[in-house]
Amino acid sequence: MLTIIVMMLAAGAAVAEIRIPMVFLKQETDRPPTLSNLDPIPDDLGEKGAHLGLSDNQTTGAFLGHKYLLETVLIPVGGDPLAAADQALEQTPFLILDVPADTLLKIADLPAAGDALLFNTSSADMSLRSQNCRANLLHTLPSYQMRSDAMMQFARTKRWDTLALISGEHPEDQAFADALRQSAVKFALSITAEKTWTFDTDMRRNAAQEVPLFTQDLGTYDLLLIADELNDFGRYIAFNTWLPRPVAGTEGLRPTAWAPVVEQWGAAQLQSRFRDLANRPMRPQDYAAWAAIRSIGEAVTRINSSEPADLREFILSDTFELAGFKGRPLSYRNWNGQMRQPIPLVTQSALVAQPPLEGYLHQHNELDSLGLDAPESACEAFQ
Incomplete structure (x- = not known):
């Protein structure tokens, strides 16, 4: 019995050494004026989703001895996002990015980002999933x-x-x-x-x-x-x-990626927890940031590693699945880094449907009937 206890304590000590620091990097931008002020953009858009993902990771990590940390870095209008990203990469290889598409590419191309694992949570730009893809950049926000x-x-x-x-x-x-x-x-x-x-x-x-x-x-x-x-x-x-x-x-x-009217498949519980945290409804960029943090946490839990190369390999594998409260397990396309996910079709008051719809088949995964399929993507970085 004493031997078993010693072995369990030794195993626990080994697990406790895993520490996963992450940085949520957000560039503030000037938005053009619109005809209505009925839908103001929250100042903490995306950030609160990341913090909810952190809370979920910490809940699981507490049992496994995995320690998750999250720092938020806000870059003001006119600030230098590359300098901020370089500084963040000195602390961690895990960056959750809320920046424009051109800035995403510049950050992904930084020498310090070569071995990093970056997540795009705000840009739906098609070229990022095609000719301008980067092997170290994954996408949790759906493409256009x-x-x-x-x-x-x-x-x-x-x-x-x-x-x-x-x-x-x-x-x-x-x-x-x-x-x-x-x-x-x-x-x-x-x-x-x-x-x-x-x-x-x-x-x-x-x-x-x-x-x-x-x-x-x-x-x-x-x-x-x-x-x-x-x-x-x-x-x-x-x-x-x-x-x-x-x-x-x-x-x-x-x-849309997410809306307050998505309540099935346990989503009501996620909606409630987010509202308690942020005092507002969860938006698509919040969901994307949450999914990025949870993807890291799920991978760390499954393979018991904090090495970005190991985590990236597992996240892009057929074994990885993320419970995303959309009725189907979420995964990543290994040809361009896009997270597969159903797309809710919503009105202001109801969920009408959630494609992929019945009858739209695919030889590998029905979720790949949405967006660029492997033969359609010009991405070569993942080959």
């Missing part, structure tokens, strides 16, 4: 095309074959509009008319007069798509169109 593919699966299922599209002028709007066009082709749907939103007047007073005229020449269509990533004008389109048609995209029926 994952969201647009989910939308088109639903439209195809509903037999809404003819589509119209209104997009904003901001780069994010145009990126999502491009994804919608590609997904329409992928699922054999037709976007027969497009317009760009150019109004700069106060739509709170003029929407009922201006929007019908603006949409009159879109012709006949089954579904109106809105690409308004900044939540600027889309709210004024619904119920004001010339033809009475459903609206989807960034307004109406929305494909």
Whole structure:
């Protein structure tokens, strides 16, 4: 008996040596003005999701002797994100990044980041998952095309074959509009008319007069798509169109990584814990940061290691699974580092569907019917 106790204490001491420091690095940016102030961006967007993930990791780690630490580094507008990233990499190889796409690439290319494990939690940029991918950079936020593919699966299922599209002028709007066009082709749907939103007047007073005229020449269509990533004008389109048609995209029926109306599969418990922590609903970037921290914690728990190379290999393996409160285990694509995940289609009040939908099959994983599949991605860094 004494021998067994000594062996258990020795094993416990060995496990207790595992320490996992992490840094949540966020670059503050100026957002362009919008027509409405109804949806202010929380100052702690993403950060609170990371802290909830830390709490979950610490709960498991307490039983295993794994110690998780998280430091938040906020870079002010005009600050130097590369210097901040270099300093963070001196402390840890695990960075959770909330920075623009071009900054992500610069951080991933830092000499100190060569052996690091980085997570993108804020950029849906398609090139990061394709020609501009980096082997040390994983993505927990869905790409634009994952969201647009989910939308088109639903439209195809509903037999809404003819589509119209209104997009904003901001780069994010145009990126999502491009994804919608590609997904329409992928699922054999037709976007027969497009317009760009150019109004700069106060739509709170003029929407009922201006929007019908603006949409009159879109012709006949089954579904109106809105690409308004900044939540600027889309709210004024619904119920004001010339033809009475459903609206989807960034307004109406929305494909998103996460929303307060996702309550199945144990999600209500996650929503409640986040609200207790942040005093607000959980948003997609919060979920992405939570998933990044939990991915590290799940990998450390499974292989009992804190080496970034070992953790990366396991996270990208077929063995890794993360319980993400979406009804299916989450995993990572080993050809571009994107986290596989269902995409909820939601309205303000309800979860309508959660693609991939029944009938959309894949030879390996049905979740790969959303976003860039291996033959479609130009990423070579993971080969």
